[in-house]
Amino acid sequence: MPFDLTTELLARQQTGLYRRRKTVDSPQGPDMVVNGRLMLAFCSNDYLGLANHQQVVARFRQAADDYGLGGGASHLVVGHSRAHHQLEEALAEFTGRDRVLLFANGYMANLGVISALMGRQDALFQDRLNHASLLDAGQLSGVRSQRYQHRDVDNLRTRLNKNDSWRKLIVTDGVFSMDGDIAPVTALAELASQHQGWLMVDDAHGFGCLGNNGGGVAELYGLDQQQLPVLMGTLGKAFGTYGAFVAGSEALIETLTQFARTYIYTTALPPAVAAATLTSLEILQHQGWRRVHLQELIHYFRTGCEQLGLPLLSSSTPIQPLLVGCANRSVQISQKLYDQGIMVTPIRPPTVPKGTARLRITFSAAHQRHHVDRLLDTLAMPSVAALITDEHRERV
Ligand SMILES: Cc1ncc(COP(=O)(O)O)c(C=O)c1O
Numbered sequence: 249m250p251f252d253l254t255t256e257l258l259a260r261q262q263t264g265l266y267r268r269r270k271t272v273d274s275p276q277g278p279d280m281v282v283n284g285r286l287m288l289a290f291c292s293n294d295y296l297g298l299a300n301h302q303q304v305v306a307r308f309r310q311a312a313d314d315y316g317l318g319g320g321a322s323h324l325v326v327g328h329s330r331a332h333h334q335l336e337e338a339l340a341e342f343t344g345r346d347r348v349l350l351f352a353n354g355y356m357a358n359l360g361v362i363s364a365l366m367g368r369q370d371a372l373f374q375d376r377l378n379h380a381s382l383l384d385a386g387q388l389s390g391v392r393s394q395r396y397q398h399r400d401v402d403n404l405r406t407r408l409n410k411n412d413s414w415r416k417l418i419v420t421d422g423v424f425s426m427d428g429d430i431a432p433v434t435a436l437a438e439l440a441s442q443h444q445g446w447l448m449v450d451d452a453h454g455f456g457c458l459g460n461n462g463g464g465v466a467e468l469y470g471l472d473q474q475q476l477p478v479l480m481g482t483l484g485k486a487f488g489t490y491g492a493f494v495a496g497s498e499a500l501i502e503t504l505t506q507f508a509r510t511y512i513y514t515t516a517l518p519p520a521v522a523a524a525t526l527t528s529l530e531i532l533q534h535q536g537w538r539r540v541h542l543q544e545l546i547h548y549f550r551t552g553c554e555q556l557g558l559p560l561l562s563s564s565t566p567i568q569p570l571l572v573g574c575a576n577r578s579v580q581i582s583q584k585l586y587d588q589g590i591m592v593t594p595i596r597p598p599t600v601p602k603g604t605a606r607l608r609i610t611f612s613a614a615h616q617r618h619h620v621d622r623l624l625d626t627l628a629m630p631s632v633a634a635l636i637t638d639e640h641r642e643r644v
Pocket residue numbers: 353354355356358379381421425450452453482483484491492
């Protein structure tokens with residue numbers, strides 16, 4: 249029976265790995281209407297609370313009046329609007345890079361960059377826990393890929409020492425999307441330079457959240473264009489809109505413009521999204537209180553979890569995963585929280601390694617302390633806490 253899809257689907261259900269969508273009838277925010285029910289949500293990547301910010305939405309409306317809705321064509325045909333251009337220039341200034349290129353989204357940016365820069369003779373070194381789009385990009389480009397141990401600079405050094413490829417690219421998430429920890433980017437930049445290679449950072453979860461001005465890991469660790477030649481960010485998370493960008497040298501951006509197939513062969517982002525992102529960028533840079541507030545919430549939550557003895561992973565970013573282990577158990581806990589009106593997503597294999605299912609709790613500057621109190625109170629309920637700690641005890 250060549251196309252017996254139901255058996256595979258059934259197997260997925262039995263192992264607790266089945267995914268189901270929920271339907272949302274409200275903007276992103278702490279309070280969301282999900283499947284027709286008012287929920288307190290801790291699972292969006294809208295870290296700064298900009299996805300439904302009045303000024304961002306107003307700019308979008310205005311730009312939709314000016315440009316209409318659709319991008320209409322690819323950037324290289326007739327889809328590259330003034331709004332796209334202004335956003336690229338503003339992002340170049342923000343990141344301190346020569347130039348920026350916009351992509352339709354982060355997944356496509358990663359596919360485009362890696363396949364434009366790397367070929368069969370080259371070597372790509374990826375952190376084991378890199379985002380799926382980076383791993384897929386390695387496969388698509390046909391490059392010889394290696395995955396070094398998570399955040400393990402010595403393991404990477406050993407691999408680099410043994411490799412004599414002409415071009416070497418080290419690529420890492422800036423903030424790991426399912427773990428919330430930060431890559432050792434300074435050490436990675438040094439290694440790249442010692443081996444005449446390049447470093448690429450996908451800072452999808454760092455931009456807006458880290459650094460005094462929201463410039464992400466590059467700002468936090470002061471890495472310039474030479475140390476970090478390929479800097480990628482997404483616009484659908486802290487920026488609250490949609491799309492992605494790559495920042496780097498003139499030569500890098502021209503290379504991507506000529507050779508990145510996911511840039512060339514796709515319709516440009518709607519110009520109004522680019523215009524709205526310009527407003528997001530202004531807010532992100534100038535309203536530092538959003539990052540301060542976010543850090544306060546994170547600290548408050550971590551202290552609360554510590555008092556409850558809950559197994560939080562070590563993270564200083566808005567991604568605060570509670571380790572569960574068993575995939576089925578993570579679904580059960582998420583359902584218990586859902587029953588109490590709280591949305592937290594269970595993250596299971598293959599998104600994370602087997603045996604490391606977790607609840608991915610995320611915070612936004614739009615949350616308030618009373619929201620965190622409600623989450624902590626719910627996690628402390630005996631029926632919920634027991635499910636988390638029993639599972640954890642079995643593991644340790
Ligand atoms: C680290 C990382 N890179 C890339 C992406 C993809 O970005 P986008 O959603 O814009 O496609 C994501 C998540 O969506 C991510 O977490």
